[in-house]
Amino acid sequence: xxxxxFDKALHYYNLSEGLSQPHMMVAPDIEEIYLPAYDGLLVxxxxxxxxxxxxxxxxPQMFEGNMETGSALGPALQAALKMMNATGxxxxxxxxxxxxxxxxxxxxxxxxxxxxxxNVPNMGPATDFYKKMALDCSxxxxxxxxxxxxxxxxxxxxxxxxxxx
Numbered sequence: 001x002x003x004x005x006f007d008k009a010l011h012y013y014n015l016s017e018g019l020s021q022p023h024m025m026v027a028p029d030i031e032e033i034y035l036p037a038y039d040g041l042l043v044x045x046x047x048x049x050x051x052x053x054x055x056x057x058x059x060p061q062m063f064e065g066n067m068e069t070g071s072a073l074g075p076a077l078q079a080a081l082k083m084m085n086a087t088g089x090x091x092x093x094x095x096x097x098x099x100x101x102x103x104x105x106x107x108x109x110x111x112x113x114x115x116x117x118x119n120v121p122n123m124g125p126a127t128d129f130y131k132k133m134a135l136d137c138s139x140x141x142x143x144x145x146x147x148x149x150x151x152x153x154x155x156x157x158x159x160x161x162x163x164x165x
Contacts, residue, residue: 008070016040022055030075030102074104088141104129110153125158
C-alpha cells in the first residue's frame with residue numbers, strides 16, 4: 001500500500017518500518033514524473049499497519065491550512081502507475097476539483113444554456129490523456145477507482161474513462 005497526495009505538487013509518503021512517523025517528500029516538478037525514493041513508498045499493509053494508521057490520522061492536520069486550489073490529477077496518476085509498474089494492483093482516487101495542473105489538466109466546458117440541447121459538446125472527453133492512462137494501467141494489471149466528490153463541474157466524460165478500461 002502506498003499514498004500520494006497532490007495539489008500543484010505531488011506528495012509521496014515513505015512508510016518504512018524504521019521510521020518513527022511517515023515521512024512526506026514533495027515533488028514540485030509535475031511535468032517530468034520521478035519517484036523521490038524507491039524504498040518505503042509501497043509497503044505491506046499487514047506489516048506496516050501502525051505507520052499507515054498514523055499517516056491517515058495526520059493527513060487532515062497536514063493540509064489543514066493549505067490554500068492551494070490547483071489539482072495535478074494527471075501527474076499523480078502517472079506517479080502511481082510508476083510506483084506500481086512492477087507489481088500491479090489498484091489505484092483509488094479521491095478527487096474534489098477539476099484537474100487544473102500538468103498533463104491531463106482540464107478547463108470547464110460547462111455551459112448552462114446547453115444542458116437541454118440535443119448535441120451537447122461536452123458529452124465526449126476533452127482529452128485522450130485519461131484513456132491513454134487507463135490503457136497503460138490495464139497493461140500493467142492496475143485497476144483504477146475514481147471517486148468524484150465535487151460540488152461543481154468535474155468533466156466526468158474526460159476523467160471517468162480512466163475507470164472504464
